[in-house]
Amino acid sequence: MQFSRKLQVGGRDPALGQGVSLDGVTMRFGDFLAVDDVSIDIAAGEFFSFLGPSGCGKTTILRLISGFVEPTAGRILIGGQDMAGIGPNKRPTALIFQNLALFPLMPVWENVAFGLEARGVAKQERRRRAEQLLELVALDGSGDKRVNELSGGQRQRVAIARALAVEPKVMLLDEPLSALDLKLRQHMRAELRTIQRRTGVTFVYITHDQSEALTMSDRVAVMSQGRIEQIDVPDAIYNAPQTAFVAGFVGEINRFAGHVVAADARHAVVETDVGRLRGVNRQALRPGERASIFIRPERMRADGAANPADENSFEAVLDRVGFEGNVVNLFLRTNAGREIIAQQHNSDDLSGLSSGAWMTLRFAPDSAAVLPAEGRFEAAA
Amino acid sequence: MKGVLSSVRRRYGGVATSLILVSCGLWALGLVVLPQLMMIDYSFRPSLPPAKQGGPEDIYTLANYAALYGNPLNLAIFLKTIWSSALVTATALVVCYPVAFFLARMAVGRTAGLLFIALVIPYWINEILRTFSWLLILARNGFVNTVLLDLGLTQEPIIFLGTTPAILVGMVYAYVLFMVFPIYNSLESLDPHQIEAARDLGAPWWRIHWRIAIPHAKPGIAVGCIMTFMLAAGTYAIPAILGGPKSRWFTEVIYSQFFEALNWNRGAAYAFILLIMCLGFIALMMRLFRVNLAEVTR
Numbered sequence: 036m037q038f039s040r041k042l043q044v045g046g047r048d049p050a051l052g053q054g055v056s057l058d059g060v061t062m063r064f065g066d067f068l069a070v071d072d073v074s075i076d077i078a079a080g081e082f083f084s085f086l087g088p089s090g091c092g093k094t095t096i097l098r099l100i101s102g103f104v105e106p107t108a109g110r111i112l113i114g115g116q117d118m119a120g121i122g123p124n125k126r127p128t129a130l131i132f133q134n135l136a137l138f139p140l141m142p143v144w145e146n147v148a149f150g151l152e153a154r155g156v157a158k159q160e161r162r163r164r165a166e167q168l169l170e171l172v173a174l175d176g177s178g179d180k181r182v183n184e185l186s187g188g189q190r191q192r193v194a195i196a197r198a199l200a201v202e203p204k205v206m207l208l209d210e211p212l213s214a215l216d217l218k219l220r221q222h223m224r225a226e227l228r229t230i231q232r233r234t235g236v237t238f239v240y241i242t243h244d245q246s247e248a249l250t251m252s253d254r255v256a257v258m259s260q261g262r263i264e265q266i267d268v269p270d271a272i273y274n275a276p277q278t279a280f281v282a283g284f285v286g287e288i289n290r291f292a293g294h295v296v297a298a299d300a301r302h303a304v305v306e307t308d309v310g311r312l313r314g315v316n317r318q319a320l321r322p323g324e325r326a327s328i329f330i331r332p333e334r335m336r337a338d339g340a341a342n343p344a345d346e347n348s349f350e351a352v353l354d355r356v357g358f359e360g361n362v363v364n365l366f367l368r369t370n371a372g373r374e375i376i377a378q379q380h381n382s383d384d385l386s387g388l389s390s391g392a393w394m395t396l397r398f399a400p401d402s403a404a405v406l407p408a409e410g411r412f413e414a415a416a
Numbered sequence: 417m418k419g420v421l422s423s424v425r426r427r428y429g430g431v432a433t434s435l436i437l438v439s440c441g442l443w444a445l446g447l448v449v450l451p452q453l454m455m456i457d458y459s460f461r462p463s464l465p466p467a468k469q470g471g472p473e474d475i476y477t478l479a480n481y482a483a484l485y486g487n488p489l490n491l492a493i494f495l496k497t498i499w500s501s502a503l504v505t506a507t508a509l510v511v512c513y514p515v516a517f518f519l520a521r522m523a524v525g526r527t528a529g530l531l532f533i534a535l536v537i538p539y540w541i542n543e544i545l546r547t548f549s550w551l552l553i554l555a556r557n558g559f560v561n562t563v564l565l566d567l568g569l570t571q572e573p574i575i576f577l578g579t580t581p582a583i584l585v586g587m588v589y590a591y592v593l594f595m596v597f598p599i600y601n602s603l604e605s606l607d608p609h610q611i612e613a614a615r616d617l618g619a620p621w622w623r624i625h626w627r628i629a630i631p632h633a634k635p636g637i638a639v640g641c642i643m644t645f646m647l648a649a650g651t652y653a654i655p656a657i658l659g660g661p662k663s664r665w666f667t668e669v670i671y672s673q674f675f676e677a678l679n680w681n682r683g684a685a686y687a688f689i690l691l692i693m694c695l696g697f698i699a700l701m702m703r704l705f706r707v708n709l710a711e712v713t714r
Contacts, residue, residue, distance in 0.1 A: 123615050136607060138613075140632065149614065150618050152627075153614075201617055201618060
């Protein structure tokens with residue numbers, strides 16, 4: 036199922052992407068604030084993802100960019116041009132719907148060529164371009180089939196070809212892989228990325244699946260309750276979360292709540308129910324403030340020595356061992372009953388561990404994040 | 417069918433099931449099949465006084481059917497009825513498709529509910545009463561003429577009643593619901609994302625209708641057209657009330673054959689000619705819309 040190496044579509048240069056800017060965009064539906072003062076600059080040719088739980092406003096942002104809804108306040112620019120009052124049929128965008136929304140009454144090639152038909156391209160030329168696009172997505176020869184004769188992955192690629200046919204500057208994708216099974220989903224991730232690189236089109240991708248966002252994107256915006264929590268490259272989203280929500284939403288993480296007892300420009304110390312823990316003070320917290328410290332399971336070192344003397348170490352009792360092959364997850368419980376996960380590489384040291392054993396856990400201050408405990412994140416974390 | 421029967425038998429037992437079957441059979445046979453067979457038999461026999469019935473002149477003949485072609489006046493009325501019914505159907509389609517689309521795709525909550533009630537309430541009133549209300553609207557000193565005179569668009573009241581246009585207006589109004597609901601039904605199942613996708617790909621509104629909505633609504637349009645045409649071609653009340661001697665409907669011709677000329681044989685033949693034309697229309701519609709019976713009865 037490899038895509039053909041063919042770069043050019045319809046004998047033209049590959050369509051180059053345009054940047055998208057949101058400038059103070061707010062969207063209200065009645066009393067409900069779906070998007071709350073969002074400003075982002077998405078670069079031309081970038082693969083940009085919006086990641087967040089359902090209802091966080093990410094789909095609304097996509098509909099705002101595509102033009103199906105007009106923002107309550109703020110401006111949307113594509114290629115530097117203000118899109119206010121320009122309908123979805125006039126914008127240089129193409130949207131791939133979550134359910135794909137292929138036209139079941141048309142054969143595959145007419146689906147692909149629909150945008151060209153709307154642009155008044157002659158039938159013969161439409162057919163020719165449709166075949167080229169079908170070849171690009173490795174579906175050559177399927178032009179005369181009905182949509183319902185295709186498999187899930189094939190339909191996916193018809194939807195991509197149909198969107199590419201109009202040579203969009205910006206491609207908008209609304210969780211298009213969510214209906215596929217895991218294996219096909221992973222395969223399609225790579226293919227989407229390949230198509231994006233080859234065509235140079237700006238991709239704006241919506242997902243609630245963090246691994247999808249982290250593996251494909253150049254940058255990720257994490258959203259919660261209509262607001263942007265953090266915009267960053269994937270590894271910063273994972274390794275250097277700026278808010279408690281981002282830390283809790285993306286990946287597994289251990290969290291200890293408490294308040295700051297000491298702080299400097301680099302680190303802050305939090306008084307928690309397992310003692311004082313030191314982590315990176317990215318939000319310039321001051322002593323006295325309520326805060327949580329977050330540590331990834333793979334940053335936790337666990338050993339059998341039951342002698343917590345150093346800073347950033349505490350004791351916990353082993354509940355069970357989750358063996359995953361290359362890694363081993365240790366599920367532990369602190370004195371206060373808090374559950375901890377420590378992920379270790381598989382090694383001989385781990386043999387002979389049994390439930391009920393006391394272990395000491397440690398982590399480096401630079402691998403932990405101290406972040407303000409804001410009320411609105413408490414429920415999500 | 418077999419599944420239905422066995423489930424009925426499981427639930428009610430063998431005796432009750434046979435009773436149901438027998439009563440249904442008797443009903444269908446006695447009230448539908450036999451009377452129709454009798455009318456077919458009538459239509460192929462000459463009209464004779466009782467004394468001669470069963471005599472040497474009582475033979476099967478096509479004379480009753482041929483009679484329509486021998487009577488230019490009746491033939492003209494027949495053709496006009498078919499043509500006018502087609503016109504009523506086409507007009508109703510043009511009027512009802514936007515209404516059905518609006519109801520199915522755009523109206524929400526209260527608006528949709530109110531529109532539905534506004535569409536249905538007139539049908540709580542008897543068809544004859546509803547038609548009489550058009551008599552008041554179209555009368556010489558009725559609503560339409562009052563408005564036209566007040567606006568100065570005409571100096572003399574226009575005579576609407578007794579003309580074919582009056583009948584067509586009355587019929588389109590009477591059969592609106594039979595066109596709206598089948599189309600509404602089929603449009604309701606259209607995924608709104610399809611319309612959005614078409615728009616997103618650059619299609620203007622008319623192309624979205626032409627390529628996405630209308631093809632999807634095809635079975636509903638076919639059903640609506642068939643129902644409207646059958647009702648229009650078979651109506652008696654509306655032309656009787658709104659029409660006049662110059663705008664006679666073929667049903668009125670059939671009626672007069674039965675009850676004025678007392679020629680049941682010719683009346684039956686005329687009725688069958690109308691029926692056959694209507695069946696032909698259904699076949700044509702299904703062919704035209706490329707739908708099959710399974711889709712239409714869905």
